[in-house]
Amino acid sequence: MVNFFELAAPGVRGLTPYQPGKPIGELERELGLSNIVKLASNENPLGPSPKALEAALAASKEVELYPDGGGFELKAALSERLGVAAERITLGNGSSDVLEFAARVFVTPDNEVMFSQHSFALYPIFTQTLGAQAVATPASRWGNDLDAMRRAVTPRTRLIFIANPNNPTGTWLGSAALESFIRDLPREVLVVVDEAYFEYASHPAMGAADYPDTMAWVERYPNLIVARTFSKCYGLAGLRVGYSVSHPEVADLMNRVRPPFNVSSVALAAARAALEDEAHLRRSLELNAQGMQQLVAAFAERGLAYIPSVGNFVCVDMGRPAAPLYDALLRQGVIVRPVGNYGMPNHLRVTVGTPEQNAVFLRALDAVLAA
Numbered sequence: 001m002v003n004f005f006e007l008a009a010p011g012v013r014g015l016t017p018y019q020p021g022k023p024i025g026e027l028e029r030e031l032g033l034s035n036i037v038k039l040a041s042n043e044n045p046l047g048p049s050p051k052a053l054e055a056a057l058a059a060s061k062e063v064e065l066y067p068d069g070g071g072f073e074l075k076a077a078l079s080e081r082l083g084v085a086a087e088r089i090t091l092g093n094g095s096s097d098v099l100e101f102a103a104r105v106f107v108t109p110d111n112e113v114m115f116s117q118h119s120f121a122l123y124p125i126f127t128q129t130l131g132a133q134a135v136a137t138p139a140s141r142w143g144n145d146l147d148a149m150r151r152a153v154t155p156r157t158r159l160i161f162i163a164n165p166n167n168p169t170g171t172w173l174g175s176a177a178l179e180s181f182i183r184d185l186p187r188e189v190l191v192v193v194d195e196a197y198f199e200y201a202s203h204p205a206m207g208a209a210d211y212p213d214t215m216a217w218v219e220r221y222p223n224l225i226v227a228r229t230f231s232k233c234y235g236l237a238g239l240r241v242g243y244s245v246s247h248p249e250v251a252d253l254m255n256r257v258r259p260p261f262n263v264s265s266v267a268l269a270a271a272r273a274a275l276e277d278e279a280h281l282r283r284s285l286e287l288n289a290q291g292m293q294q295l296v297a298a299f300a301e302r303g304l305a306y307i308p309s310v311g312n313f314v315c316v317d318m319g320r321p322a323a324p325l326y327d328a329l330l331r332q333g334v335i336v337r338p339v340g341n342y343g344m345p346n347h348l349r350v351t352v353g354t355p356e357q358n359a360v361f362l363r364a365l366d367a368v369l370a371a
């Protein structure tokens with residue numbers, strides 16, 4: 001028998017698979033429950049714009065044809081919306097796709113890739129797969145510590161991932177601090193600012209007054225790559241569309257490693273329609289702002305500390321190991337996210353749901369805390 005483990009690339013042997021939020025269907029099968037509430041993967045509880053669904057349905061009638069591999073129409077719509085040239089845009093099968101392209105283009109086994117402690121789990125996976133050295137800098141008050149990152153840069157540093165706001169902690173970096181960090185970096189160090197929760201964080205009700213407008217920076221900093229997605233606020237996680245905005249040469253390189261049809265025709269059509277439905281986006285943002293208030297007020301009432309968040313999720317400190325509470329919540333039909341694998345064994349990450357879903361979660365929480 002071949003020892004496949006021995007055959008695997010060295011970086012791959014050391015990987016632990018990404019742990020996604022538990023799917024509703026799996027919990028239904030395991031516990032025979034129905035009416036399950038899933039607040040585990042930062043999905044939009046309103047779902048996508050009905051116009052996006054209509055566009056997806058129309059596009060589904062031509063699925064025998066390959067999609068437009070260049071994504072011309074979606075790029076044109078994004079270009080207009082964001083005020084950046086289409087040649088700066090790279091489309092991904094979700095934004096995790098473009099994060100990986102950035103790593104594959106620039107990172108060799110001689111390089112270091114930097115990111116913060118308590119940050120997105122895909123960064124070390126992409127790094128180690130390439131055989132490069134992952135450098136996790138210590139967090140400051142649960143967020144990216146830019147001073148610690150600055151100090152950790154070496155001649156081998158090639159790429160830095162910064163999630164803003166950060167997942168799973170919801171912390172954010174303000175404009176002045178982030179821009180001066182990027183300005184001071186050697187130009188050979190690429191910075192990926194991962195803005196999966198951009199729409200939430202830039203909504204005034206979330207209170208991140210100095211949240212950066214990085215689109216204005218891409219012309220100034222050729223080593224900056226900004227990544228965004230349709231998975232979160234646009235409610236299209238299941239269709240997989242994301243994109244990055246960068247220097248055109250960086251985009252050209254990323255497009256060389258991109259599989260030609262990485263974004264499906266259905267996804268391209270839905271994303272373009274979603275972009276146009278500003279009323280739906282506004283409803284999603286308002287629902288999130290209210291739901292966040294509902295959750296944090298309830299945590300405060302219960303004496304539970306939480307990490308202030310500008311995303312559509314919040315980490316609550318249970319003051320004891322959270323894994324058993326996660327399991328107990330599952331038995332109540334509520335799926336949240338344990339974050340022990342992010343170095344946060346006492347926290348649970350809860351996605352903001354509808355007012356009803358939030359109430360179901362809070363009732364379940366009270367039940368498990370009283371047990």
Ligand SMILES: *Cc1c(COP(=O)(O)O)cnc(C)c1O
Nearest residue numbers: 094095096120167196229231242
């Ligand atoms: C959800 C998320 C993404 C993107 O997910 P896709 O579905 O691949 O677009 C990227 N970064 C962070 C930090 C996220 O939380």
